[in-house]
Amino acid sequence: MLLNVRNLMIDYKTPRGNVRAVDDVSFEVPAGAVVGVVGESGCGKTTAVRALTRVMPGAARFAGGSIDFEGRDLVTLPEAEMRALLWREIAYVPQSAMNALDPVWRIGHQVEEVLRDRGGMGRRDARARSAELFDMVGLDAKRLRDYPHQFSGGMRQRASIALALALNPKLVIADEPVTALDVVIQRQVLDTFATLQRDLNLSVILVTHDISVVAYICDYVVVMYAGRVAEAGPVADVLSKPTHPYTMGLYNAFPELAGDDRDLSPIEGAPPDLLNPPKGCRFQPRCPFAQAHCGGTPPEVQVGPNHRAYCHRARDAAELRTKARRAETWEGVTAA
Amino acid sequence: MLQQADEIVLPKRGLPGLGALAGLWARATAIPRRDPFAFAGLVMYLIFILVAIFADQLITHNPREILFDAEYDLARNLPPGGDHILGTTYSGRDIYSQLIVGTRGALIVGVTAAVSVVTIGTIIGLVAGFFGGIVDTLLMRLADIALGVPFLPFVIVLAAFLDPSQWNVVLGIALLLWPQSARVIRAQVMSLRERAFVEAARVTGAGPWRILFVHIAPNVLSLSFLYASIAVGWAILTEAAISFLGFGPSDSITWGYMLQDAYASQALGRGQYYWFVPPGVSIILVVVAGFFISRGYEEILFPKLRD
Amino acid sequence: MTDMQPLISAQSVSRSFDVSRSLTDILAGRQPKIHAVSDVSFTLRSGETLGIVGESGCGKTTLGRMLVKLIPPSEGAIEFDGRDLSDMDRPAELAFRRRAQLVFQNPFDALNPHFTILRSLQEPLRNARIPQEEHDDRIAEALRMVHLSAPEHFLKGYAHQLSGGQLQRVVLARALVLRPDFIVADEPVSMLDVSVRAGILNVLREVRDRLGLAAVFISHDLALVRYVCERTLTMYLGTVVEDAPTRALIEAPLHPYTKALIQAVPVPRVDQSHDPLPIHGALPDALNPPSGCRFRDRCPLAEPRCATETPELRDVGADRRVACHLV
Numbered sequence: 005m006l007l008n009v010r011n012l013m014i015d016y017k018t019p020r021g022n023v024r025a026v027d028d029v030s031f032e033v034p035a036g037a038v039v040g041v042v043g044e045s046g047c048g049k050t051t052a053v054r055a056l057t058r059v060m061p062g063a064a065r066f067a068g069g070s071i072d073f074e075g076r077d078l079v080t081l082p083e084a085e086m087r088a089l090l091w092r093e094i095a096y097v098p099q100s101a102m103n104a105l106d107p108v109w110r111i112g113h114q115v116e117e118v119l120r121d122r123g124g125m126g127r128r129d130a131r132a133r134s135a136e137l138f139d140m141v142g143l144d145a146k147r148l149r150d151y152p153h154q155f156s157g158g159m160r161q162r163a164s165i166a167l168a169l170a171l172n173p174k175l176v177i178a179d180e181p182v183t184a185l186d187v188v189i190q191r192q193v194l195d196t197f198a199t200l201q202r203d204l205n206l207s208v209i210l211v212t213h214d215i216s217v218v219a220y221i222c223d224y225v226v227v228m229y230a231g232r233v234a235e236a237g238p239v240a241d242v243l244s245k246p247t248h249p250y251t252m253g254l255y256n257a258f259p260e261l262a263g264d265d266r267d268l269s270p271i272e273g274a275p276p277d278l279l280n281p282p283k284g285c286r287f288q289p290r291c292p293f294a295q296a297h298c299g300g301t302p303p304e305v306q307v308g309p310n311h312r313a314y315c316h317r318a319r320d321a322a323e324l325r326t327k328a329r330r331a332e333t334w335e336g337v338t339a340a
Numbered sequence: 341m342l343q344q345a346d347e348i349v350l351p352k353r354g355l356p357g358l359g360a361l362a363g364l365w366a367r368a369t370a371i372p373r374r375d376p377f378a379f380a381g382l383v384m385y386l387i388f389i390l391v392a393i394f395a396d397q398l399i400t401h402n403p404r405e406i407l408f409d410a411e412y413d414l415a416r417n418l419p420p421g422g423d424h425i426l427g428t429t430y431s432g433r434d435i436y437s438q439l440i441v442g443t444r445g446a447l448i449v450g451v452t453a454a455v456s457v458v459t460i461g462t463i464i465g466l467v468a469g470f471f472g473g474i475v476d477t478l479l480m481r482l483a484d485i486a487l488g489v490p491f492l493p494f495v496i497v498l499a500a501f502l503d504p505s506q507w508n509v510v511l512g513i514a515l516l517l518w519p520q521s522a523r524v525i526r527a528q529v530m531s532l533r534e535r536a537f538v539e540a541a542r543v544t545g546a547g548p549w550r551i552l553f554v555h556i557a558p559n560v561l562s563l564s565f566l567y568a569s570i571a572v573g574w575a576i577l578t579e580a581a582i583s584f585l586g587f588g589p590s591d592s593i594t595w596g597y598m599l600q601d602a603y604a605s606q607a608l609g610r611g612q613y614y615w616f617v618p619p620g621v622s623i624i625l626v627v628v629a630g631f632f633i634s635r636g637y638e639e640i641l642f643p644k645l646r647d
Numbered sequence: 648m649t650d651m652q653p654l655i656s657a658q659s660v661s662r663s664f665d666v667s668r669s670l671t672d673i674l675a676g677r678q679p680k681i682h683a684v685s686d687v688s689f690t691l692r693s694g695e696t697l698g699i700v701g702e703s704g705c706g707k708t709t710l711g712r713m714l715v716k717l718i719p720p721s722e723g724a725i726e727f728d729g730r731d732l733s734d735m736d737r738p739a740e741l742a743f744r745r746r747a748q749l750v751f752q753n754p755f756d757a758l759n760p761h762f763t764i765l766r767s768l769q770e771p772l773r774n775a776r777i778p779q780e781e782h783d784d785r786i787a788e789a790l791r792m793v794h795l796s797a798p799e800h801f802l803k804g805y806a807h808q809l810s811g812g813q814l815q816r817v818v819l820a821r822a823l824v825l826r827p828d829f830i831v832a833d834e835p836v837s838m839l840d841v842s843v844r845a846g847i848l849n850v851l852r853e854v855r856d857r858l859g860l861a862a863v864f865i866s867h868d869l870a871l872v873r874y875v876c877e878r879t880l881t882m883y884l885g886t887v888v889e890d891a892p893t894r895a896l897i898e899a900p901l902h903p904y905t906k907a908l909i910q911a912v913p914v915p916r917v918d919q920s921h922d923p924l925p926i927h928g929a930l931p932d933a934l935n936p937p938s939g940c941r942f943r944d945r946c947p948l949a950e951p952r953c954a955t956e957t958p959e960l961r962d963v964g965a966d967r968r969v970a971c972h973l974v
Binding site: 535536537539540541542543544545546547550555558559 | 715717737740741744745747748749751752753756757758759760761770771774775818821825
C-alpha cells in the first residue's frame with residue numbers, strides 16, 4: 005500500500021467556533037491505482053487531500069489520525085523531510101490551473117525553475133526535460149515560450165499536469181482537474197491523464213464532484229459527505245451496487261444522454277452546517293429512507309471485498325436502490 | 341409538486357429610506373469593529389468630536405483674550421499649573437483653551453475637506469468609469485492636470501489670492517485631492533460594470549442612472565469611506581502646514597496657528613514644551629486615527645492583507 | 648401558443664469584436680476583429696425550447712447576449728414579436744425587457760451583493776412599473792415555481808448566505824417574476840455541483856411545460872440540453888453547423904462535430920467507451936479561422952474540398968439542417 009490514511013481528523017478554527025471539516029476519514033491508495041474522492045462542495049474532500057501535502061490554510065490543523073506514506077507518517081514528519089518529499093514524491097495539481105502558474109513568467113521558465121531548484125538539474129537538462137514533459141501532456145514544446153494568459157483552459161490544465169509530473173512523483177493529487185472545462189476538452193485532458201498514469205505507473209488521488217469523472221478514470225472511489233466517508237470501494241462495485249443512499253442519489257441525479265426522458269432525481273436540501281452537524285448519520289435530514297434509528301452513529305458495513313458503507317439500512321440496500329431510481333422518492337424530503 | 345405552495349409568507353416591508361440608511365450605517369461601523377486598531381482610531385475620533393462639540397464648556401479662558409495677572413502685568417509665558425492647565429503664550433493667552441478650540445477648527449477643516457474630496461471623487465469616478473468614452477477621457481485628463489499641480493504651493497496661493505480663510509484651504513484640498521479617489525473608484529466601476537448582477541439589472545429594465553447609483557454605487561462606497569478617512573488626515577495636516585507657514589486665517593485659532601505662534605515667539609528656545617507639544621501631538625493623533633480607520637477598511641476591501 | 652408567427656427571429660446575425668491592435672496592425676492601419684458569431688439564422692415560436700451547444704469560444708454566449716439585447720448584432724437583425732431589437736426607443740425597450748429575461752451562468756455573481764434576496768426579486772417589478780401591491784404575489788408565485796422552500800428564512804438575507812443551488816433558483820425566480828414570454832438560460836448549471844444540477848433542470852422543464860414560453864438553453868453538454876429542449880443548434884466557431892430536433896440530433900448526428908460532442912458527454916458508468924474522440928486538437932484561433940469549413944482541421948473526415956468550399960447550412964429533410972460537404 006503506497007498511502008494509508010487512518011482516522012484522519014482536521015479542525016478549522018472559525019470566528020463562530022471549531023469546525024471538524026474532516027471527521028474520521030480512512031482510505032488507502034494502492035501503488036499504481038487511481039482513487040477518486042467525490043462529494044459536494046464543502047464535504048471536506050479538498051481539505052482531506054490537501055492535508056496529505058500538509059500545505060493547509062492557517063486556520064486548519066490536524067486533530068487526530070495518521071497518514072502513512074511508505075512507512076512515514078506525514079502528520080508527524082519533520083518539516084524539512086516533508087518539504088523534500090513534496091513534488092519529488094507527492095505532487096499536487098491545484099483546483100484552478102491559473103493559480104498554479106505565475107502570470108508574469110513564461111511557462112517554460114516556471115517548469116525549468118522547478119526542475120533546477122527542486123530537482124537539482126542543470127540548465128540544459130532542465131530545458132530538454134521541459135520539452136519532454138510538454139510532449140508527454142500533449143502540448144507543443146514551442147508553447148513553452150508562452151505566458152499563461154496565452155493558453156486556453158485545457159492547455160493550462162495540461163501545463164499544470166506537466167509541472168506536477170516534472171520530478172517523477174509517485175503520487176499525484178489532482179483537485180477538480182477538469183471541473184471548469186467543456187466536455188470535449190474534459191475528455192481529452194482525462195485521456196491524457198489516464199495514459200500518463202498507465203505509462204508512468206502513477207498513483208493518483210483525484211478530487212471531483214462529478215461521479216462520471218470517477219467512472220471514467222478511477223479504480224477506487226471514496227464518497228464523502230459532510231466531512232465523513234459515506235461509502236468507499238472499487239468503482240465498479242460502488243456504482244453497480246451503491247449501498248449508501250447518498251451514493252444512490254449522486255448516481256440518479258446525473259443527467260444522461262441515453263435513456264427515457266424522465267424527471268431527474270435531485271438530492272433535495274443542502275449539506276448540514278458543520279458547526280452544528282446532525283446527530284448520528286449526517287445524511288439523515290436529506291435521506292428519503294431515514295428511520296428513527298438513523299440518529300445513532302452509522303455502523304461500518306462490509307458490502308464486498310474492500311467495499312464498505314456507513315449506513316443503518318445497508319441491509320435493505322437492494323430494495324432501496326430500486327426505490328431510489330424513482331424521482332418521486334426524492335421529492336418532499338426537504339430539510340429546512 | 342407544489343406541496344409548500346401556500347406557506348410562502350413574505351417579510352413585511354420597513355421604511356425603505358430608513359432601511360437603506362441603517363444598512364449604510366451598519367456597513368460603515370461594522371468594519372472597524374473587527375480590527376482593534378480601527379477601533380482605537382474610532383474611539384480617538386469620538387473623543388476629538390466630543391471635545392470639539394463641547395469646546396465652549398471645556399475652555400477655562402477666552403483663547404483670544406490677552407490675560408493679565410493680579411498685578412496687571414501681562415500673564416506671559418506662565419508655566420502649566422494653577423489657573424492655566426497648560427500655561428500661557430508669549431502674548432499672554434491660555435494655551436489649554438487654544439488647544440480645545442483648535443480641535444474644533446481642525447475637525448471642521450478635516451471633515452468638510454474629506455466630504456468634498458470624496459463626494460467629488462466618487463461622483464467623477466462613477467460617471468467616468470460607467471459611461472467611458474469621451475466623458476471618461478475628459479474627466480481623466482482633468483484628473484491628470486489636478487495631480488500635476490504642486491499641492492502645498494497651490495493651496496497657499498489660493499488662500500492668499502482669495503482670502504486666508506479655512507474655507508479656502510478646504511477648497512484647495514478639494515480641488516486637488518479628488519483625482520486619487522476618482523481614479524480608484526473609476527477602475528472599480530469599470531470592473532463592476534461587467535459583472536453579471538449589473539447585466540441582470542439591465543436585462544430587468546433598469547435605466548443607466550439607476551444602474552449607476554442603485555446597483556454600482558453601493559459597491560464602491562467602502563472605497564469612498566477609505567479615501568474619506570485618509571482625506572481627513574491630509575486636510576488637517578495641510579491646514580496645519582499652511583497656518584504654520586503663516587498663510588493661515590488670522591481670525592481663527594487652529595493647531596497650526598498655535599505651532600506658528602510658538603515658533604515665531606521662540607518657544608522652542610525657551611523650552612516651553614507645554615506650548616508646542618500638545619498641538620503637535622493632537623495633529624499626529626487625529627491623523628493617525630484616520631489612518632487606523634482606513635486600515636480597517638482596507639482589510640475588508642482587500643482581504644489578502646490580513647495574513 | 649398556436650400562433651404561427653415566430654416570437655423571436657434571428658436573420659443572418661453576426662457579431663464581431665475589435666481586438667487590441669499590435670504595432671504592425673497600427674502601421675498597416677488594420678483593425679483585427681474576432682468574428683464571434685457569423686451569419687446565424689433561426690426562428691423560435693412561443694412554447695418552443697431551443698438548445699445551443701458548442702465549446703467555449705463557439706459564440707453561443709455572444710448569441711445569447713444579443714437575444715436579450717445586452718449587445719447589438721454587428722450585422723443582421725433580431726426581431727422580437729416583429730420588432731427589431733436594434734430599433735427601439737426607451738418605452739419599447741422597457742416593454743421588451745418585461746418580456747425577455749436572461750438566466751446567468753454564475754449564480755454567485757448574478758445577484759447584487761448589497762441587496763437582500765427580497766430586494767433583488769423586487770427590482771425587476773419596480774423597473775417594469777408593476778404596481779407595488781402586486782409585488783408580494785408575483786414574488787411568491789415565482790418562488791413557488793422554482794421550488795424554493797421556506798423563503799422567509801432567506802429573503803431578508805444576502806446572496807453570500809445561500810448555496811449555489813439556492814442562488815440559481817433565486818436567479819431563475821428573478822427572471823420569472825415578470826412573467827416573461829422568452830427566457831435565455833446561459834449555462835445555468837455549469838457552475839453547480841452535479842448533485843444540485845438535477846433540481847435546476849427539473850425546474851426549467853416545469854417552467855417550460857407550465858408557462859408555454861419560448862426558451863433558449865445554452866450549454867456545452869448535450870445531456871443537459873436534452874432534458875429541456877425540443878430542438879438544438881450545434882455551433883462551431885461562430886457558425887451553426889447543425890440544426891435538428893434534439894432527439895434526432897442525439898440518436899443520429901449528421902455533422903462530425905456533433906458526433907464528437909455526443910461522444911464526449913460524460914456518463915456515470917464503468918463500462919463506457921474509452922475510444923479517443925473523433926476530433927483533433929483544440930478550437931483554432933478565432934482571429935484566423937480555417938478557410939472553407941471551419942471545422943476541417945479538427946475533422947477526422949476532412950477532404951481537400953473542405954479547405955476551399957465553405958459548406959452551406961442546407962436542408963436535409965426531416966426538419967434538419969446541416970453544414971457539411973460529406974452529408
